[in-house]
Amino acid sequence: MPHAYILRCRDDTYYVGSTRDLDARLWQHNHSEDGATYTRRRRPVTLIWNAEFDSIEQAFAFEKRIAGWRREKKEALMRGDFDALPELSRRRSVRENGG
Incomplete structure (x- = not known):
């Protein structure tokens, strides 16, 4: 299920993203070199908001909308x-x- 999401980083900043697999992406943000560069430098991160969408395109469009x-x-x-x-x-x- 596609999601748009917001993470709280260790430095109390927010990171906005979208993904097809929320659990796997959250793990990447906290543990993998595949996580976003922004979150790799601000670990640990915590999921604080997410919404499901019918398509990854919709989730990505909402991510871009709220990121700014x-x-x-x-x-x-x-x-x-x-x-x-x-x-x-x-x-x-x-x-x-x-x-």
Whole structure:
């Protein structure tokens, strides 16, 4: 089953990825040289969010969509606060000025 996922790294940063086999990929991130370079330097990593998709293409597209989000928007997604996502999509200056 294809997944998009978010990992918390040892340095408290987030890593966003997608895969066909979540368990195997998580193992790679923590133990293998096949894990992403970003996570290899920040082990151990912990899975903190994932979602299933019908195809790897959908999972990959969602990965790319959320990878560019700011930390606070990723955290809203992880806690299921979907109502906060539109507001967090606005530039900080617009939010602070009430626009």
